[in-house]
Amino acid sequence: MAQKLLLPLGALLFDWLFWLEKGGPNMLVFTVFLVAAQLVLLPRVAAVRRSGYFWLMVGGSLFSGAMMAVYGSAVAALACLASVLLLLGYVNQPHLKLLPYALLTALGSAAQAGPRVLLGLRAPRNASGRVRRGWFYARMLVVPLVVLGAFHILFVLANPRYEALSRRVVAAVADFLLWLLPEVSLAHLVFFTLGVLVTAGAVVMVPVYLLADHESRFGEFIRRQRDRVASFAVRRPNFQHRTTRALDLRKEFVAAAAVFGLVNALLLVVNAIDVNWLWFGFVPKPGFDLTQFVHEGTYVLIFSILLAMGIVLWFFRRNLNFYQPGLPWLRWGATVWVLQNAVLAISVGLRNYYYILHCGLAYKRIGVCFFLLLVFFGLGTVLLKIWQRRSAYSLIRLNSLAAYAALLLLAAGNWEVWIASYNLQPRFRSIDIGFLLDMPGRVLPTLVSHRELLNHTPQLTADTGNGAVLLPAADAQRRLDAAVALWKHRYEAHPDWQGRTLSNWQTYKQLTGIQ
Template sequence: MNPSAKIPAQWPADAASATCAQPALTPLTAAQKLLLPVGVVLFDWLFWRERGGVNMLVFTVFVVVAQLLVLPRHAAVRRSPYFWLMVFGSLLSGVLMAVYGSGAAALACMTSVLLLLGYVNQPHLKLVLYALLTAGGSVAQAGVRVLRGVRAPQNPGAGVRRGWFYGRLLLMPLGVLGAFHLLFAVANPRYDALSGEVLAVLGDWLARLLPDISLGHLLFITLGFLVTAGVVVAVPVFVFADHESRFGEFVRRQRNRVASFGVRQPDFRWKTSRALDLRKEFIAAVAVFGLVNVLLLVVNAIDINWLWFGFVPTVGFDLAQFVHEGTYVLIFSILLAMGIVLWFFRRNLNFYVPGLPWLRVGATVWVVQNAVLAVSVGLRNYYYILNSGLAYKRIGVCFFLLLTFFGLVTVLLKIWQRRSAYSLVRLNALACYAVLLLLAAGNWEVWIAQYNLQSRFKSIDIGFLLDMPDRVLPTLVARRAVLDRAAQLTLETEYDGIQSIDGPMAQRHLDFAVAAARARYAAYSHWQGFTWADWQTRQALR
């Protein structure tokens, strides 16, 4: 069939040649044409001069519904468990954002939405990191793709066509100009001040021209268009999916890399300077696992005898230094142990039949000993919390140890099931995402305040508690009597640093924080940035 027969007869010859030279862009569907303006208006209505709250839940629901509307009914992504996992994660984190409005919930919500877009773009992806990068690449190109797809009127005059052409041509230089302007504004304070004055004059002129729209609002609407375009229009990004397709779940025997028993194989050139034979590599692995197992056994025996049963800090014992320095060193030791196991079990040593059972037993003992070491790290953190109270980093250590135990289990899977490093990265990345959702589900600030405001603590960092979100204030008010009985109250100021204050001073700081919160709630009458925790706090402070 003649290709030219596919071109409609009414097309001019130059249009046909242009079509053959450059493939035409995929036109927007009716659903995409409807969702684009709806998304821009919704984004502006929900987020302009608003903080995160119920608005993030509403926009997340819009993102999920948009994907279900745009995707064909029999699309492969609808059968992907990762797609439905991210749909669940997006909606759950959006609900948690509407409930607490915490930073962890906001991070979980944005991450879930990006992962959802990544798996929609490439349904066969499994790695969480590659899904994020795929979504970022697609969102970065979607706005330009939509603008390139915009066409001028069908029968305009020559002047209109020429103006339309040059108008589209200037978009890229203007984008580059804006990027360099931001860089120079950050690097040069005088340029930043001068450009601010120029933009202020321009904004005043636009305010007189358009009383209801400011320059900042126009830029925000542009941001809404770019975000909505990234949600509605998926620009295929294949580079990460192609790279992931090279990996497998299990290690395969590679006869063209490592020689067996020092015998030269006829199908490849053996070089002792490039790779050890399996026997030498086995001897090195046995030596490493044997020696380090003995060393780690001594360390674990000391920790079990010292920390596990009846540990009581002596007078003058620096528990903070004991926890911080010891925890960091032990965590690094555990990560190094995982790396060594991954190194020795990366290739053909998994198939060395004469010594594989002994090697697996030695590696398993080492993994179990690292789990014991992780328990010791947890006990150090527990004793610190027991004596000094809760804090963000101490909670973070607990979740990091949870991920460490999961990582050690996956290392055992690698040892006994010959799983590849790709499999371990995939499983641990999913575990990190699950932990992110768990962090988003916690009302951590209120729980920290409830735990730290106990009369058994000799010192209370009231400044740390007052710097938390307003939803902590009802807990502080309900337990304000503890402040009068505390032996020491500390407050950190910008100029004086950490200083000790008495009970009445702490009460005055609390009263000032409550009055400021009441004023903020009275001045805020919108619902977009409100949360269920804000509603509870406002009712409690009345």
Template sequence: METFLPPAAAWPAAPAKPALTPLTAAQQLLLPLGVVLFDWLFWAEKTGVNLLLYSVFVVGCQLAVLPRHAPARRAGLFWLAVAGSLFGGLMAAVYGSGAAALASGASLLLVVGYANQPHLRLLAFALLTAAGSAAQAGAAVPRAWPGRGVRGGQVRRGWYYGRLLLGPLAVLGLFHGLFAVANPRYAALSGRALAAVGTWLARLWPDWSVGHVLFLGLGYWLAAGALVAVPVYYFADREARLGEFVRRQRDRVASFGVRRPDFRRRNFQTLDLRQEWLMAVAALGLVNALLLAVNAIDINWLWFGFEPAPGFDLAQFVHEGTYVLIFSILLAMGIVLWFFRRNLNFYGPGLPWLRAGATAWVLQNAVLAVSVGLRNYYYIQHRGLAYKRLGVCFFLLLTLFGLGTMLLKIWQRRSVYFLVRCNALAAYAVLLVLAAGNWEVWMARYNLQARFHTVDVGFLLDMPGRVLPELQAARAVLNRVPQLTGSTSYGAPVVISAADAQSRLDAAVAAWRQRQRTYADWQGWNYADWQAAQALR
């Protein structure tokens, strides 16, 4: 059959790109201030009070540029992100930890995302909206600056010639790297030449470096993203199509066979839905029986009076078993999502049996998660705490929460959108909890108990400096521990003596004191480091 297209004059015109609103006086003032503040607070600095000050600056900028009646001011998630960013910055000023920095950075992105599209409910879509807006804001600022903008044609022309220059430079850099690796003499001569150029440039600007220039560019882009809102509707449009509940699809019933003729369509679709129900019930019945056997073994073996036998490889038992069982739980969630994705939620004759089997499957996976937690607990009890063990604890909490929301999906016909939204909020809450803890000090304090027969000194010395007072206070414990382990320069574990452990501790304390004496700036100050310095003094 032929298809006739209308003439080009009859086609609908493409929507014109909206004109950029000129920058306000507040934006013109705050944008260069944000670049200077970012460079002053973070260049060659540690994490500390600087992150709190920058969080206050970004939040203040958002509240300053938002109109008084903007929808974002009435959005609960926007204010949750504001509170999270300030809380993460405060915890960075207290502990200076990476978790606090991550919580503050993620919260600031959420603030920008919800200020851009306040009706969003998915945290992931808010983060992507903020990233998309910030990526466009840096290029939009020159065109939106009053009296200083450049025309679109000039921008395209500049980008065209810029690509002509960047392409050959990229090829030059690639071959320079290859020749420097292959020819040591060329590497030495080119290194001298680059050092001479760097020395000449350093005379022009004492703090100049390629890294510093890129750092200033990052500060400009972040300030532009925080101050200039470029509307990003893509993710808001996608979320608008999603609902909290599964909808019955009368015209698209799930089928595992080919499409039947139209004159018997209804009967065959009912038959196909019954076949899918039979497959779901059979699969859930079989895996429930298998998991019941596994849970019975674990309950009998792990839950009551478990004590590892002499020579029992507890590390292999925990590491391999934990990861496999976690993957099993995630796979179980995927199976439930698959069977309850469409019209099986409305299959009246067999829905009670299907819900009963899926509920038993979810509850049995919750029992399996408890067994994984017990494996992790036994490892912590006999070997001590570590980052992965702590991560497994919080992951299992999120898993139990996810299994609870899975029950809501089964019994209330909730959608995947509901699951992602609720579990993302739970993950964000866990991130804030991680930011609020002095986990390294607590881990060191736990691992230095006299009841442990093995202490990983290398792991403790690799922790931040705020852990050193705990190690200093436990010197006598280190002398009594039967086995101490460290790490070589390649990271391989090795057994060390008590004297070697003491000398490593002395060297670490001396190096940390030296760094504290030479570090005179206040931007990276945090309470935990100050408290450690007072204790070591």
């Protein structure tokens, strides 16, 4: 009964909150509705209520929804969407632990729930037999229409003439519907149907056992594996089997020892160069291309670190963890390699720091900082694998939780304002004013408060699509005034609260001088 009530309520709420609105407080309200719906639909005694992952996603969903109400940023929207999907995944299969499996489980359930709801609609009981038959065949057309819609989208993307023809057809159908139903538009009908499908995916739970069954095979720690010999194969004596396995392990140990020994020596040389060059007193020489130095070096070193982690996972995946004659040497060799990769990661961080110090902040630079935090966490889990015989499943579980925590931290930051405040410093001889003006409107008060700085900055640049060009200070001031006027006009033209974030409200107060 609760499910039948929540489905139309959620569809109407979705339409009211999101039709012709941007993301903001509406996402917080809808997220609260979805969380409350899950708590209502859960039985009083259920494994879901005992799942720590479920309550983690409840908190993450509400937190990211609140960040949408405050900032309305793209990363907050991504965090909110991911949190809600993970919440639905753990409601579907409460014994899951892997976040990627929970995400795929939620998507699989949502993909089946919408068609089931549409196919489950029934004609009125007092309808005639002809109406019932028509309703039955109409429901049968749902799946073919969905397939037709998918191929239509593919052909629109692939064929420009087909795209133009489809636009004319859609416009003609829309005009007909407007003539038939003046108060209802085709776009609004499609949007309301989307709301029904979204709500159905959250309220109607279709059990998906595939990934939960697959995860149940894994454990937190590696166990010794015995050789599997087919029943039709000629079996060797036990002593010969043990000797063969010992020789295979010895060969694998020799290969691992050679790899760790050689790459440790090579990485020691690289780290010695970086420590001597970057760690103490690094000052770029005149004409030094710091951008190329940071971009090329950072990406190559990050790939090197990821490759190193993959090699450690490969050698410590099976019975080599139990090869007692060489296990201590192998562990210490791998540990030294992991620690050297941590030193390499610090060098990457220093490259990123020098770029920020001399050229300013940017989205990628912040992304590199968070990625390096995840790299350090990942290297720590690799050490756990080496010394505690942790499985790859354990590492994926821990690192996916760390990635989710980093996503929530990114959602909580007012990054654009912080970037603008840092870049608008007198010590920078060049300011990319085009980049700052392309940011969300909450940056505008910071730009207005620093507008006098634009008149004294030697180089003001903007990207025109064909490369960066220099702008006169007067042109930059005109662009700033135009951006402020346009933003205020758009804000005043959309008075509905659904898409008005707290930061936008504060921005409007600052730009209009309201205290």
